[in-house]
Amino acid sequence: MFANAQTIVQWMEQLAPKSMAVENDRIGLQLGSIRKEVGHVLVALDVTDEVVDEAIRLNAGLIIAHHAIIFRPLAHLQTDTPAGKLYEKLIKHDIAVYISHTNYDVAEGGMNDLMATLLQLTDVKVLETLQHEPLQKLVVFVPDTHAEQVRAAILDAGAGHIGAYSHCSFNVSGVGTFQPQDGTNPFIGHAGKLEEVKEARIETIVPKSIKSRVLQAMFKSHPYEEVAYDLYPVDLEGTAYGLGRVGKLVEPIALQELAERVKSKFDVPHVRVVGDLDRPIRKVAVLGGSGSRYVKHALFHGADVLVTGDIDYHTAHDALAAGLSIIDPGHNAEKMMKADVAARLQALADERGTQTRFHPSTVCTEPFQFL
Ligand SMILES: [Zn+2]
Numbered sequence: 328m329f330a331n332a333q334t335i336v337q338w339m340e341q342l343a344p345k346s347m348a349v350e351n352d353r354i355g356l357q358l359g360s361i362r363k364e365v366g367h368v369l370v371a372l373d374v375t376d377e378v379v380d381e382a383i384r385l386n387a388g389l390i391i392a393h394h395a396i397i398f399r400p401l402a403h404l405q406t407d408t409p410a411g412k413l414y415e416k417l418i419k420h421d422i423a424v425y426i427s428h429t430n431y432d433v434a435e436g437g438m439n440d441l442m443a444t445l446l447q448l449t450d451v452k453v454l455e456t457l458q459h460e461p462l463q464k465l466v467v468f469v470p471d472t473h474a475e476q477v478r479a480a481i482l483d484a485g486a487g488h489i490g491a492y493s494h495c496s497f498n499v500s501g502v503g504t505f506q507p508q509d510g511t512n513p514f515i516g517h518a519g520k521l522e523e524v525k526e527a528r529i530e531t532i533v534p535k536s537i538k539s540r541v542l543q544a545m546f547k548s549h550p551y552e553e554v555a556y557d558l559y560p561v562d563l564e565g566t567a568y569g570l571g572r573v574g575k576l577v578e579p580i581a582l583q584e585l586a587e588r589v590k591s592k593f594d595v596p597h598v599r600v601v602g603d604l605d606r607p608i609r610k611v612a613v614l615g616g617s618g619s620r621y622v623k624h625a626l627f628h629g630a631d632v633l634v635t636g637d638i639d640y641h642t643a644h645d646a647l648a649a650g651l652s653i654i655d656p657g658h659n660a661e662k663m664m665k666a667d668v669a670a671r672l673q674a675l676a677d678e679r680g681t682q683t684r685f686h687p688s689t690v691c692t693e694p695f696q697f698l
Pocket residue numbers: 394615616617658661
C-alpha cells in the first residue's frame with residue numbers, strides 16, 4: 328500500500344505547520360496534484376532540471392522542496408523559457424511540487440534547530456521571535472466517577488504543560504444539572520426528568536496547535552453524549568517561535584576550530600570567515616539561508632559569532648566593527664534539510680505500514696564553484 332500524497336503533505340505540515348511561515352512566503356503545493364497515491368517522494372533543497380530528472384528516474388510523484396519554484400504571479404507559461412520548460416516537464420510526468428520554507432526554518436526540529444544540534448549548542452533560544460503560540464483554557468465538566476479517566480486522557484494528549492511541568496490541572500467538585508430531552512440516550516438519568524449529578528470541573532491549559540488532539544481525547548474518554556466544556560483564549564504567551572537560534576558551546580573554542588566544525592558538520596567544502604581566528608567563541612547564533620539581516624539580532628543576544636549564508640561585503644564590515652565574527656558556509660548548507668525531512672517522513676510512513684519511499688536528492692544544487 329502506498330501513501331496518498333495528500334496524507335504525506337499532512338505529515339509534512341505536522342513537522343512544519345504552514346501557520347509558522349513568514350508572511351507572504353511562497354509555501355504549500357505549488358504545482359501539480361496531490362490527489363493520488365505515490366510510491367516515491369523526492370526531498371530536495373532546490374527544484375532544478377537535474378532534480379526533476381532524478382524524480383523521473385525514481386518514478387516520484389511528489390517533490391518536497393525547501394525553495395519555491397514559483398516566486399511571483401506568472402505572467403505567462405511559455406514552455407520555451409527555462410522556468411516554463413521545467414513546469415512543463417513536471418506536469419507531463421505528473422510530479423507535484425510542495426514547498427516547506429520558512430515554516431520549516433521556524434518549526435521545532437526544523438532547519439535552525441538542526442543547525443544548532445549539529446554544532447552541539449546548548450541552552451538554545453530563538454534568535455528572532457515571530458510569534459508566540461496562542462494558549463487556550465480548557466474547562467470540562469465530568470461526573471466524579473469518570474473524572475480521573477478524562478483528566479488522564481486530556482493531559483496525556485499534551486494539555487497542561489507549564490514551563491518544565493506537565494500534567495498541570497485544577498479540579499473542583501460541584502453539582503451539575505441537566506434534563507435529557509426526548510430522543511436522547513443519556514448515560515445517567517431519563518428523558519424528561521431533571522437530574523443532579525456530582526461532577527468535577529477540570530481546568531487546564533492547551534496550546535492551540537494541539538487543541539483538536541486534546542478535544543478528541545476528551546470526547547473519547549467522556550461518558551456523556553453531549554460533553555459540557557468551555558474553551559477560551561487567555562492573555563498568556565505560549566512557546567516562542569521564530570527564525571534562527573542562539574546557544575552556547577559546552578566549552579569555548581577558537582573561531583578557527585568552530586569554522587572547521589561547521590565545514591565538517593554541514594558538509595561544505597569552504598566557509599568564509601570574518602574575525603580573529605584565535606578568538607574564543609562561547610555563544611553562537613545560527614540561521615539557515617540568508618542571514619545578512621540578522622547581525623543586530625546576534626549582537627543583541629550577546630553572540631560571539633553568527634553562522635549564516637549570503638553575507639555581503641558591507642555587512643561583513645559592520646559585523647567586524649561591532650565585534651561579531653561570522654562564519655558563512657553558503658546558502659547551499661541548507662541541503663542538510665534533505666536527509667532530515669526524508670528520514671522523518673519515512674518514519675511516519677513506516678509507522679503506518681505504507682510502502683512509500685522517501686529519497687533525499689543526491690543532486691548538488693550549489694551554483695558556485697570555488698577555484
Ligand atoms: Zn534558503
